[in-house]
Amino acid sequence: MQTGPERDFPATRDLLLVGGGHTHALVLRRWAMAPQPGVRVTLIDPNAVAAYSGMLPGWVAGHYPRTALDIDLMALTQAAGARMIRGRADMCDPVARRLRLSDGRVLRFDVLSFDIGVTSDLPGLRGFARFGAPAKPLGALADRWEQFLGRDEASGDVAVLGGGVAGVELALAMARRLRAEGRDGTVRVIETKSVLQGVSEAATARLRAAADALGVEIMENARAAEVTATHLRLEDGRDIPAALTVGAAGAQAQDWLTGTGLSLEQGFIAVDTLLRTPEYPHVFAVGDCAHMIATPRPKAGVFAVRQAPVLFANLRATLADRPQDLRRYRPQNRYLKLISMGERKAVADRGWPVLAGSWVWRWKDRIDRRFMAMLSDLPQMPRPQAPIGAAAGLAERLADVPLCGGCGAKVGPGALSAALARVPATARADIVPLPGDDAALIRGPDGSQQILSTDHLRAVTSDAALMARIAICHALGDVWAMGAAPQSALASVILPEMAEPMQAEALAEITAAAAEILSAEGAALIGGHSSVGSELTLGFTVIGTLDRAPVTLAGGQPGDALILTRPIGSGVLLAGAMRGRGRGAMQGQVRGPDLAALLDLLATPYGAAAADLRDAHAMTDVTGFGLAGHLANICRASKLGAELSLAALPLHPGAETVAGAGVRSSIWPANRAALDGLIGSGQGARYDLLFDPQTAGGLLAAVPEAGLDARFERLRRAGVTPVRIGRLVEGAAQITLV
Structure with a gap:
């Protein structure tokens, strides 16, 4: 294997x-x-x-x-x-x-x-850095083109600086798009010499004809002097209308x-x-x-x-x-140029008689799609097979979906509750039981109060620094949810086996990233423990201080608004991403930008928002049990029911699509089973996401309806986007979907 x-x-x-x-x-x-x-x-x-x-x-x-x-x-x-x-x-x-x-x-x-x-930035051209759009890097140009097309104005002239293959090809494509969308405006190519140098005369003639057909104006022997928001000024004093100026005048290192x-x-x-x-x-x-x-x-x-x-x-x-x-690289002397002509036509230029037309476009299209398919249909890691004579049940276990990272890898609520029921109650007066909460309240002899909590995560990214930021934010959630201020933390680090210099670098990245977030929250990383294991796992024991009564699960009041400070769906996105890509399995369901945005959000602390919610009647962070599980805990502790709006739920980008394809986190079945009879029945991806385990999830708070608009404005200034998802009501501790 x-x-x-x-x-x-x-x-x-x-x-x-x-x-x-x-x-x-x-x-x-x-x-x-x-x-x-x-x-x-x-x-x-x-x-x-x-x-x-x-x-x-x-x-x-x-x-x-x-x-x-x-x-x-x-x-x-x-x-x-x-x-x-x-x-x-x-x-x-x-x-x-x-x-x-x-x-x-x-x-x-x-x-x-x-x-x-490379970059096609033009640092020597006045105004280009502020108003221009380099043709390279390509992703940045694509973003600028989307912004340009998204403007309210129905018209817009475009200037393309550089008349090589890239510049002319872009100009033809832009002209075609503007015409297809019924927009006014002219696309102009500005070249200091003559356009399409290095292209055969026959191919140049075909591309010039395509430019004429699309209304692209080619200005040769012209040099730009300044770029503004509305025009391009040439050295000879002429002003060229240009709501967008693209730099394609050559590659810069x-x-x-x-x-x-x-x-x-x-x-x-x-x-x-x-x-x-x-x-x-x-x-x-x-x-x-x-x-x-x-x-x-x-x-x-x-x-x-x-x-x-x-x-x-x-x-x-x-x-x-x-x-x-070692092998030597021997580049070919001649290569085929396939140049788009704006419409679904292309030119093939390689020194032979020039070929052009729709069929050349289809040829180019097949080549391009084949290349992209090669980078999309990726090989998958084969699952281990149970050997002959293995214990009963091993083959079925190996056939299950891979174990998730983050909160998706945790023990289900049923098994956890059964284990905790065996833990004897403490007789210490300085430890205050908080049933249902994931933290302990410890009182000092001087009357001081501390919140103590611990959490650890199986890695959801192999970037140790990013994983450390996610793990410390996740662990701090219990402190924030109880209205406490973070004070200190201890790290528990399991590193995969690697050479000693690599271990030292990984530990330095982890401690530096965690310490940075803790310092910004007024807390400190004071030590920890490390060991070597099969994979990266990070945990933190955190201590917070309280100057008032803690916010618990038990204080909810009838009529309280239920607000959520972060979207849900992280579990299903992480589950889908870790299963990889391959023919017939998970193809294209978790997009890189969606995963990147998710990881960045999970690594973002929300202490300022938590401080504003310290007057909440009841509050919890939404983690392994999913939104429904944590809301059910508030209902049980507060002895109230809840009305929950599926339509109002904020979702991470891509989560509904992935959930709709049947992807589930490892702990999802246990989360769902734990709420049988406690939540209304439903179907569809949004319903399923109620039981999705969340890593570094946001806060779920029960707050008075009065002053909700002002609170939402304060929370937005604190860096979160709050959403009202329902309310607490009189009645049995059940969740009704509305």
């Missing part, structure tokens, strides 16, 4: 892939099929997805949905058994083997590869590379035929950010794609210290 490096083997080497370009995406796919034991792979990119250059003009023209051109980097890293850190590199020390991110985080590496692309000590050629990283930097055989570069010393080539995606198998082989050879396995 092929197994992943992080799951079955201790990690001894760190490979950093800096940038989610096409070459690295293909390397990750190959890694998913053939991982290298002992290697921890990390992809670093600020975005959860990367735009595929081949389909961007088609999307701009309106021929594809946005999701069609997004390479899901989070899905790729998961399939490869790699970790993904969403960040932007801004310094590299190849001698010390350290990479710094823009947030100050420093990562060690044994081998590093750059695939960070990223400035921060100049401080790395790497050999650069016009700002691009110089590499040899092995795709390595000459001075540092452990540093590689590919794609547009690299300059091939022996065989310089234009910045074209075809080279990046063909570099992937060579880079994959050479990374493995270097990590294994097997120089005899």
Whole structure:
């Protein structure tokens, strides 16, 4: 059975892939099929997805949905058994083997590869930084184009700076989209020389004809002098109307590379035929950010794609210290250019008689879709099989869905209640029982009050720093829910087996991330304990101080409004994401942007909002038992019923879709069974999400209806988006759906 490096083997080497370009995406796919034991792979990119250059003009023209051109980097890293850190590199020390991110985080590496692309920013053009839109990076351009199309104005002129293939192709696509949507405005291409240099005369003639047909105005021998919000000023004094100015006038290297000590050629990283930097055989570069010393080539995606198998082989050879396995990259001298013409037509240019028309578009479309399918239909980790003679029940257990991370991995409410029923009551006067709450109230001899709680989570991300932020926010939820102020915390860390320098780095990342959040809340990390196990698991014991009576589950009043400060659905998203992608299984159901947004929210503390809710009649954080389970606890303790509106429930983006496909967290059946007879029957994804376990969930509070609008405004200023989801009512402790 092929197994992943992080799951079955201790990690001894760190490979950093800096940038989610096409070459690295293909390397990750190959890694998913053939991982290298002992290697921890990390992809670093600020975005959860990367735009595929081949389909961007088609999307701009309106021929594809946005999701069609997004390479899901989070899905790729998961399939490869790699970790993904969403960040932007801004310094590299190849001698010390350290990479710094823009947030100050420093990562060690044994081998590093750059695939960070280029920018088409125009720093020397006045006003461009404020009003212009670089054509690269592609994702940023896609966002700007969507914003432009979403304006209320029905018209808008566009100026494209640069008359190469990329600029003309974009101009044709934009003109087609504006015409299709019935918008007024002219798209103009501004080129300092003549357009389409490097393209054959026949292909140029076809593209010029397409421009004429779409009303694209080509302005040659013209140079821009200034960009404003409404126009483009040329050096000869002419003003060109332009509500959007796009820079496509050539590739610029990223400035921060100049401080790395790497050999650069016009700002691009110089590499040899092995795709390595000459001075540092452990540093590689590919794609547009690299300059091939022996065989310089234009910045074209075809080279990046063909570099992937060579880079994959050479990374493995270097990590294994097997120089005899290194391969040379030999780029082709001529390559096929397939250029979109705005409409569903394209030009094929490779030195032969030029081909053009609708059938060339279909040819290009098949090539592009095949490439994207290769990066979407990802291999899945095979499930272990029970050996012959295994104990009864093992095969069925192995056939179950994988155990979830976060709160989805916890013991169900039935088993937990049965275990807690065996715990004898304390006779200590300084410990106040709080039935149903997940924390203890401890009173000091001087009358002081402390809340003590503990929680731990099976990792939902292999980014240790991000997981630490999620885990500490999750643990603080019990303190916040009882109206206390965080004071201190102890960490409990289980690290996967890895080399000692990697362990030291992971512990430093975890403690620094947790301490940062605690410090912002006025608390401190005061120590902890660590051990080595099979996977990353983080827990925190937290202490909070109280200057008033605690907010418990038992104080709810009839007529109280039930408010929720965070969407639900984290459990189903995390469950869906961890099951991976593959043909016929979970394909495309958890999108990288949805998962990234979820993880960022789970790592965001909400102490300021909790402080505003310290006068709530009853309150709890929504975690492992799901919204319905925690609401039922309030109803039981307050001896009241509840009316709950399914339509009002706030949901994490993508959660309803994933739940509708039948995905469930490991603990979901136990959560549902625990509420039989206590909640109204229902069906559909929204109903099922009532029992979805939440990791680092928000607060569920029962508050008076009076002053609710003012409270909501205060909570929004505190950084949360509160939603009224129902109310408490007289009657039995049951939940009625309304």
